[in-house]
Amino acid sequence: MKRGGPLLAVLLGLLPGSLDAAPSLEYAVKAAYLPKFIPFITWPDNAFAGAGAPFTICALGEDRFAGKLDQAAAGLRAGDHAVQVRHLAASDAAANCQLIFLPAGSDPASMQATLDAMRGKPVVTVTDSGLPVHGVISFVIENNHVRFDIDDALADEDGLAISSKLLGLAHAVRMRSQP
Amino acid sequence: MSTAPLAGRKRNWSPMVIGALAAAAVLLAAGVLMAVYQEQLYSAQQAKSIREQAQILAASVTAAVIFNDQKASQEYVDALRVNPELQAAAVYGGDGRLIAGFARATRLPSTMKEASASAGIGYIDIAVPVSQNDSQVGIVLLRALTEPEERRIARYVGVILLLTMGALVIAVLSFSQAALSRRAQELSRLNARLYEEMEERRKTEEALRQSHKMEAVGQLSGGIAHDFNNLIMIVKGNLRLLRRKLGTQAENTPAGTYIESADEALDRAAHLTQRILAFSRRQPLTPQRVNLSTLAQGLTELIRHSVGEKVDITMRLNGTWSTLCDVNQMENVILNLAINARDAMPEGGRLVLETRDVTLSRPPAEMENENFVPGDYAALAVIDTGSGMPEEVRRRAVDPFFTTKPQGKGTGLGLSMTFGFVRQSGGYLAIESKVGRGTTVTILMPRDREGP
Numbered sequence: 273m274k275r276g277g278p279l280l281a282v283l284l285g286l287l288p289g290s291l292d293a294a295p296s297l298e299y300a301v302k303a304a305y306l307p308k309f310i311p312f313i314t315w316p317d318n319a320f321a322g323a324g325a326p327f328t329i330c331a332l333g334e335d336r337f338a339g340k341l342d343q344a345a346a347g348l349r350a351g352d353h354a355v356q357v358r359h360l361a362a363s364d365a366a367a368n369c370q371l372i373f374l375p376a377g378s379d380p381a382s383m384q385a386t387l388d389a390m391r392g393k394p395v396v397t398v399t400d401s402g403l404p405v406h407g408v409i410s411f412v413i414e415n416n417h418v419r420f421d422i423d424d425a426l427a428d429e430d431g432l433a434i435s436s437k438l439l440g441l442a443h444a445v446r447m448r449s450q451p
Numbered sequence: 452m453s454t455a456p457l458a459g460r461k462r463n464w465s466p467m468v469i470g471a472l473a474a475a476a477v478l479l480a481a482g483v484l485m486a487v488y489q490e491q492l493y494s495a496q497q498a499k500s501i502r503e504q505a506q507i508l509a510a511s512v513t514a515a516v517i518f519n520d521q522k523a524s525q526e527y528v529d530a531l532r533v534n535p536e537l538q539a540a541a542v543y544g545g546d547g548r549l550i551a552g553f554a555r556a557t558r559l560p561s562t563m564k565e566a567s568a569s570a571g572i573g574y575i576d577i578a579v580p581v582s583q584n585d586s587q588v589g590i591v592l593l594r595a596l597t598e599p600e601e602r603r604i605a606r607y608v609g610v611i612l613l614l615t616m617g618a619l620v621i622a623v624l625s626f627s628q629a630a631l632s633r634r635a636q637e638l639s640r641l642n643a644r645l646y647e648e649m650e651e652r653r654k655t656e657e658a659l660r661q662s663h664k665m666e667a668v669g670q671l672s673g674g675i676a677h678d679f680n681n682l683i684m685i686v687k688g689n690l691r692l693l694r695r696k697l698g699t700q701a702e703n704t705p706a707g708t709y710i711e712s713a714d715e716a717l718d719r720a721a722h723l724t725q726r727i728l729a730f731s732r733r734q735p736l737t738p739q740r741v742n743l744s745t746l747a748q749g750l751t752e753l754i755r756h757s758v759g760e761k762v763d764i765t766m767r768l769n770g771t772w773s774t775l776c777d778v779n780q781m782e783n784v785i786l787n788l789a790i791n792a793r794d795a796m797p798e799g800g801r802l803v804l805e806t807r808d809v810t811l812s813r814p815p816a817e818m819e820n821e822n823f824v825p826g827d828y829a830a831l832a833v834i835d836t837g838s839g840m841p842e843e844v845r846r847r848a849v850d851p852f853f854t855t856k857p858q859g860k861g862t863g864l865g866l867s868m869t870f871g872f873v874r875q876s877g878g879y880l881a882i883e884s885k886v887g888r889g890t891t892v893t894i895l896m897p898r899d900r901e902g903p
Contacts, residue, residue, distance in 0.1 A: 305518065308517050308518060311512060311517075435514070437511065438515055440515075441515055
């Protein structure tokens with residue numbers, strides 16, 4: 273399987289989340305992760321505009337994926353919804369998004385504003401690694417591997433249910449308060 | 452006994468033995484079937500248990516497989532290490548590449564393809580797909596050690612031993628039972644033969660004793676009767692001399708009457724001694740050639756007279772052969788038997804006088820005499836429909852002085868005399884009797900071939 277083109281896939285397959293190569297590999301892994309979260313999270317029905325509405329992944333600010341995210345999400349479906357990717361400016365009001373990615377490098381205040389705006393809404397906010405602000409899911413780099421923390425308490429506030437399987441895989445979890 | 456029938460009998464097992472052997476075989480077969488069934492059940496259960504563990508692993512490892520998280524996958528897989536049955540556990544990604552796993556004695560296949568190729572004896576490999584929302588994202592493979600043969604056998608060795616012992620016990624028991632019953636049959640057969648021989652011997656001894664008894668009684672009574680007869684003759688002679696001496700003086704005087712009475716008594720005594728002599732076969736006989744049918748025919752009127760009106764007389768005189776005997780004595784005998792028959796039928800009945808020609812090779816039943824000589828006989832039978840005799844009476848019927856008649860009615864010498872006369876004449880006497888049915892007395896006189 274040494275066919276140059278799919279070298280990335282090979283690397284991903286062999287060493288998932290390993291970042292010993294170029295920085296772009298880190299974002300390739302993150303791009304692969306984002307759509308993979310979807311099956312482990314349950315959105316309430318009111319998260320969508322309608323039954324046939326698409327599932328929208330919104331990448332805010334600078335596009336660091338170089339098309340990898342669009343590739344990873346191409347053709348995927350989340351239940352009855354077709355998955356689509358939208359790239360928005362950092363300052364845009366992220367409306368009709370079910371999953372929002374906040375990359376590093378953006379204005380922290382703007383990001384905090386976005387996070388505040390999404391609070392209480394059925395939207396999974398994913399924050400990049402090395403950021404002072406944290407969404408429902410935040411990427412972390414540990415031992416040169418891409419991993420993620422989960423704020424299950426925040427997800428609970430937003431009306432989202434995250435599968436225990438995903439929680440079990442997380443680097444750290446902020447537990448939801450026990451009822 | 453030749454060996455062939457013996458061997459045949461040996462092979463001829465009794466149905467019981469065959470049944471017992473069949474039961475033992477059925478027992479063994481049932482045991483084996485049960486063991487096989489148990490074994491399959493156990494294998495199926497083992498496979499089921501492994502499959503369940505694989506399914507649990509597949510369900511829990513889903514996210515780790517999707518995110519290609521080797522560390523988390525390894526943690527899930529390692530949780531299965533506590534199960535010593537598992538030789539290997541592995542999680543493969545959607546592309547078939549190994550994500551995590553462990554292996555004990557066996558080598559962990561690095562790809563799913565290799566895993567399926569390396570399944571071998573002593574192992575079972577269970578593969579369960581890892582799926583997320585109906586799409587397969589990977590495969591979980593568990594390899595479990597199937598139980599080694601020795602342990603399986605060890606598990607069943609107790610049962611096998613028990614079954615074998617049961618079968619053996621059944622077989623041994625049935626064999627010994629068969630042998631016992633064979634022995635018992637043989638023993639009972641031998642016992643029956645022993646009894647037969649004892650009975651025969653008893654009969655023979657009885658006959659011998661009877662014969663000796665008759666002989667002794669005959670000699671004794673004969674001797675006494677002979678001497679007694681001589682004494683009677685002396686007394687009688689002296690009485691005659693006395694009467695001559697008295698002459699006419701004695702007539703119409705008490706003395707004459709005394710002499711007369713004494714003389715009569717002496718006649719009776721002489722008659723008695725004559726009968727005793729007849730029984731002891733010492734009477735002087737004058738054998739003549741005679742046909743019993745003719746003799747009986749001539750006696751018909753006398754017999755009718757003797758037995759009276761109440762008895763119906765039938766003559767069946769079919770005998771043609773002649774014999775040698777004292778005619779007077781024979782007449783006495785026939786008359787005597789007819790009178791005995793009448794006495795047996797006080798309420799009347801039927802008397803049959805029968806003569807036949809018979810050729811005998813062995814003595815007829817109820818024959819009273821020993822030393823039977825096969826040959827031609829002129830037979831005469833006196834048959835009545837009277838009260839009959841019980842066996843013990845019948846057996847003693849010819850004993851002298853044995854009688855069932857009331858005191859003073861018989862001397863008990865009638866049949867003895869008949870017996871003595873017949874034996875002295877070379878014939879035989881047979882008495883058949885049944886209580887309530889009647890009696891048949893048969894006289895067999897040897898055929899006289901000299902005459903016409």
